[in-house]
Amino acid sequence: xxxxxxxxxxxxxxxxxxxxxxxxxxxxxxxxxxxxxxxxxxxxxxxxxxxxxxxxxxxxxxxxxxxxxxxxxxxxxxxxxxxxxxxxxx
Amino acid sequence: xxxxxxxxxxxxxxxxxxxxxxxxxxxxxxxxxxxxxxxxxxxxxxxxxxxxxxxxxxxxxxxxxxxxxxxxxxxxxxxxxxxxxxxxxxxxxxxxxxxxxxxxxxxxxxxxxxxxxxxxxxxxxxxxxxxxxxxxxxxxxxxxxxxxxxxxxxxxxxxxxxxxxxxxxxxxxxxxxxxxxxxxxxxxxxxxxxxxxxxxxxxxxxxxxxxxxxxxxxxxxxx
Numbered sequence: 220x221x222x223x224x225x226x227x228x229x230x231x232x233x234x235x236x237x238x239x240x241x242x243x244x245x246x247x248x249x250x251x252x253x254x255x256x257x258x259x260x261x262x263x264x265x266x267x268x269x270x271x272x273x274x275x276x277x278x279x280x281x282x283x284x285x286x287x288x289x290x291x292x293x294x295x296x297x298x299x300x301x302x303x304x305x306x307x308x309x
Numbered sequence: 310x311x312x313x314x315x316x317x318x319x320x321x322x323x324x325x326x327x328x329x330x331x332x333x334x335x336x337x338x339x340x341x342x343x344x345x346x347x348x349x350x351x352x353x354x355x356x357x358x359x360x361x362x363x364x365x366x367x368x369x370x371x372x373x374x375x376x377x378x379x380x381x382x383x384x385x386x387x388x389x390x391x392x393x394x395x396x397x398x399x400x401x402x403x404x405x406x407x408x409x410x411x412x413x414x415x416x417x418x419x420x421x422x423x424x425x426x427x428x429x430x431x432x433x434x435x436x437x438x439x440x441x442x443x444x445x446x447x448x449x450x451x452x453x454x455x456x457x458x459x460x461x462x463x464x465x466x467x468x469x470x471x472x473x474x475x476x477x478x479x480x481x482x483x484x485x486x487x488x489x490x491x492x493x494x495x496x497x498x499x500x501x502x503x504x505x506x507x508x509x510x511x512x513x514x515x516x517x518x519x520x521x522x523x524x525x526x527x528x529x530x531x532x
Binding site (some may be wrong): 220232240243244249254256257263264280284287289300 | 337345346351352381385388392394509513522527531
């Protein structure tokens, strides 16, 4: 990891922060805003994980361990969604 | 595969016979811990999502009480602190004791700024009578709406509170690490580098959690 790489990632993160707040303040269709907000947050998280947390440099096992948390989180949300989305059967 | 380090190893860890293995183990261990933390915060995020989708209008109304500029400022502070801690790791990997401790010191400074801003926000919300279970009153809302908005504030205080506890713990460990590293001399030892890297991983995780808290809590109200 070089200094300039870290600097570029940091500047990108700040730019993404500006975008997420900017879009939230704009008079745009309000269904659109949370989608953009979460998409930007996911991108920022990805950049932090790949570059600041050095996942891009480390192979195999570390990436699997890192992915495990996200995988379990997705299971948590997916199975809970199954519950709520199937509650209209009365 | 060399055995050079096993004579200087901590007696408990003598099964780790080379440098790369010691680094790997530390990294895997920290990521495992962070995976459990993902689930810990994940449960709170799930709860918030369920109620956000159940009572959208009330949650949007409640979110309007939060100060977006303070949330945004704190996000900027935390992103910068992540940048500094990444630079500390870079210095540490080059063995630079002074560089690493300086960057860690800057990170700690920004952490204190973050906690100060957060405390100020909470104080404001207390003044505006938005603390559930303490002084929560919304004079203009109906009974159902008030209950739902109070739910939003339960999540707000608990999620930012738990996050702040993580920041405090991280800051405490960072202070200890800075003092330890300053007392040493010469190039950083592998143990010290591993400690700095592990703390940095934890710090970036706490940053990632905040990055998700910002749109969910603060930006919901801007529609």
